[in-house]
Amino acid sequence: MAEKVSVLIAEEEVNARIRELAAIISKDYEGKQLHLVCVLKGGAYFMIELAKYITVPVVIDFMSVSSYGSGTTSAGRVKILKDLDEPVQGKDVLIVEDIVDSGRTLSCLKTMFESREPASLSICTLLDKPSRREVEVDVEYVGFEIPDAFVVGCGLDFDQRYRNFPYVGVVEFE
Numbered sequence: 001m002a003e004k005v006s007v008l009i010a011e012e013e014v015n016a017r018i019r020e021l022a023a024i025i026s027k028d029y030e031g032k033q034l035h036l037v038c039v040l041k042g043g044a045y046f047m048i049e050l051a052k053y054i055t056v057p058v059v060i061d062f063m064s065v066s067s068y069g070s071g072t073t074s075a076g077r078v079k080i081l082k083d084l085d086e087p088v089q090g091k092d093v094l095i096v097e098d099i100v101d102s103g104r105t106l107s108c109l110k111t112m113f114e115s116r117e118p119a120s121l122s123i124c125t126l127l128d129k130p131s132r133r134e135v136e137v138d139v140e141y142v143g144f145e146i147p148d149a150f151v152v153g154c155g156l157d158f159d160q161r162y163r164n165f166p167y168v169g170v171v172e173f174e
């Protein structure tokens, strides 16, 4: 199936919003060390950009879970493919995601993280599709709310392509 990508959020807008979020997060975590936990692969691009502009001490860690396959609909399950390197008990943890869609992935992750007893647990996502929510999940930091469309770029892929695009684009299937 052929596809076309059109710009939804321009590179400059994405970069400016990431700096804004970093400033808000730096203020909220003043005096603390922040543990940024990223869900691979999509979240990695956003987390690295965000971390650059956070002014409190930051530690990063990565987790890999399976949610989507190569299609465009949620599997509704989360399986840990790679766990964190360090325990999060007693730490101030911020889960960094690329996008919240149905909310299933984050809801599962949140429950799993809570059982590991961090000092605090919050979520930051670059993109949010509130109209697609099936499971209620509190997201403390949202870059952009977007309409119901399949997007790529800024870490998001279609069949592993387009992650490196510096803007958020909408995929249209022809």
Ligand code: 5GP
Pocket: 042, 067, 068, 074, 097, 098, 099, 100, 101, 102, 103, 104, 105, 106, 149, 150, 151, 152, 156, 157, 158
């Ligand atoms: P949820 O469990 O909230 O339905 O889905 C979360 C995951 O689905 C995201 O981490 C992302 O991998 C994938 N996803 C949801 N919407 C999109 C989208 O528009 N584009 C891409 N590339 N992935 C998406």
